[in-house]
Amino acid sequence: MTFTESEERQALRKAAGDLARRYGHEYYSKLARSGGHTTELWNEAGRLGYLGVAVPEEYGGGGAGIGDLAAVCEEFCAAGTPMLLMVVSPAICATVIARFGKDEQKKHWLPRFASGEARMSFAITEPDAGSNSHKLTTTARKDGADWILNGRKVYISGVDEAEAVLVVGRTEDAKTGKLKPALFIVPTDTPGFEYKQIEMDLVSADKQFQLFLDDVRLPADALVGSEDAALAQLFAGLNPERIMAASFSVGLARYALEKGTAYAKERSVWGTPIGAHQGLAHPLATVKIEMELAKLMTQKAAALYDSGDDMGAGEAANMAKYAGAEVAIKAVDTAIQVHGGNGLATEYGLGTLLGAVRVGRIAPVSREMVLNFVAQHSLGLPKSY
Numbered sequence: 001m002t003f004t005e006s007e008e009r010q011a012l013r014k015a016a017g018d019l020a021r022r023y024g025h026e027y028y029s030k031l032a033r034s035g036g037h038t039t040e041l042w043n044e045a046g047r048l049g050y051l052g053v054a055v056p057e058e059y060g061g062g063g064a065g066i067g068d069l070a071a072v073c074e075e076f077c078a079a080g081t082p083m084l085l086m087v088v089s090p091a092i093c094a095t096v097i098a099r100f101g102k103d104e105q106k107k108h109w110l111p112r113f114a115s116g117e118a119r120m121s122f123a124i125t126e127p128d129a130g131s132n133s134h135k136l137t138t139t140a141r142k143d144g145a146d147w148i149l150n151g152r153k154v155y156i157s158g159v160d161e162a163e164a165v166l167v168v169g170r171t172e173d174a175k176t177g178k179l180k181p182a183l184f185i186v187p188t189d190t191p192g193f194e195y196k197q198i199e200m201d202l203v204s205a206d207k208q209f210q211l212f213l214d215d216v217r218l219p220a221d222a223l224v225g226s227e228d229a230a231l232a233q234l235f236a237g238l239n240p241e242r243i244m245a246a247s248f249s250v251g252l253a254r255y256a257l258e259k260g261t262a263y264a265k266e267r268s269v270w271g272t273p274i275g276a277h278q279g280l281a282h283p284l285a286t287v288k289i290e291m292e293l294a295k296l297m298t299q300k301a302a303a304l305y306d307s308g309d310d311m312g313a314g315e316a317a318n319m320a321k322y323a324g325a326e327v328a329i330k331a332v333d334t335a336i337q338v339h340g341g342n343g344l345a346t347e348y349g350l351g352t353l354l355g356a357v358r359v360g361r362i363a364p365v366s367r368e369m370v371l372n373f374v375a376q377h378s379l380g381l382p383k384s385y
């Protein structure tokens with residue numbers, strides 16, 4: 001066991017961080033506030049191979065693991081340029097297609113995930129099912145060789161930037177009872193597929209959408225893999241999603257902690273830097289400890305996932321996601337407090353993150369559902385719902 005990342009990963013972190021810092025938080029927040037997108041940064045990261053690090057080499061990717069992609073994600077967030085689509089497109093969608101896709105799907109999508117050229121959203125959440133995915137009602141019916149898809153989705157990130165959406169539904173044969181998911185690649189220009197932006201009190205360059213699927217006709221090969229891969233296929237995407245969400249939060253915590261610490265060293269109101277007061281030093285130190293712990297658990301989850309231990313990775317990824325979200329919220333709150341009035345001034349680049357870090361407690365899986373998972377699966381406690 002080693003607690004030092006490989007030289008390759010350290011170099012990747014440095015290079016990705018350098019690129020993201022060249023753009024910086026001001027670039028990000030200006031775009032986010034004006035309804036823009038981080039297309040330039042995304043494209044450059046793609047060209048340099050950072051978005052495709054986890055895509056298999058035979059399809060033009062880096063052939064590394066989710067731990068490397070998570071490191072890129074953390075560095076982007078630590079530079080103040082958080083890109084939600086990174087959690088979705090190269091992590092969930094590319095992983096599911098690489099592990100379960102048909103040959104043609106792999107050939108079509110993976111090289112373009114590797115270069116960042118293709119972007120794909122991921123849609124599981126439904127207005128009525130919420131956290132209870134067993135209640136998903138998006139349904140695919142066979143019509144000759146085609147599939148006809150009907151359903152509604154909500155809070156789906158980045159659909160306006162995506163070429164297609166990976167939609168989690170169920171086939172008509174598996175319409176009721178425990179979830180037996182079927183995953184479909186739905187191009188965003190397919191007739192019958194509509195999306196509408198949800199106004200959010202969130203400063204984010206990636207927007208959220210409601211999806212309306214009304215008799216969306218898809219060819220047979222829109223189904224990822226086979227109907228039978230079912231849950232294994234979905235979990236292949238959900239573990240990377242949680243690991244990426246954890247690294248997203250850890251990166252944002254780092255960004256806030258760095259700003260809070262720098263300000264605490266330079267601002268002085270009683271003749272000594274305010275960081276000398278334990279009322280500020282201890283909360284900053286607490287964030288440092290909790291951030292390092294969250295990062296360690298994220299690395300553990302990624303290492304388990306990359307070694308093929310999906311079950312072990314599931315528990316660790318949930319814990320990492322929980323810990324990351326909690327420390328990111330605390331980090332931004334603490335950094336704002338350290339800054340006093342300046343904490344909410346646009347110039348200091350902290351208030352912009354209040355919503356972004358709060359998302360981590362809700363999505364991709366809520367804090368309560370993580371606690372339910374740990375209570376039931378790690379502790380063996382009875383299920384309450």
Ligand SMILES: Cc1cc2nc3c(=O)[nH]c(=O)nc-3n(C[C@H](O)[C@H](O)[C@H](O)COP(=O)(O)OP(=O)(O)OC[C@H]3O[C@@H](n4cnc5c(N)ncnc54)[C@H](O)[C@@H]3O)c2cc1C
Binds near residue numbers: 088121359369
């Ligand atoms: C910014 C953002 C981006 C998102 N992006 C995507 C995306 O790209 N794709 C996608 O599919 N989804 C996305 N989501 C949706 C997200 O995954 C869901 O919001 C989340 O899973 C919670 O579901 P819900 O909103 O329906 O809440 P509900 O399920 O309605 O839950 C409401 C509250 O009840 C609690 N609760 C529910 N059941 C239990 C229980 N059994 N025990 C204890 N508490 C419980 C929850 O924890 C929560 O606090 C996004 C959400 C946001 C905010």
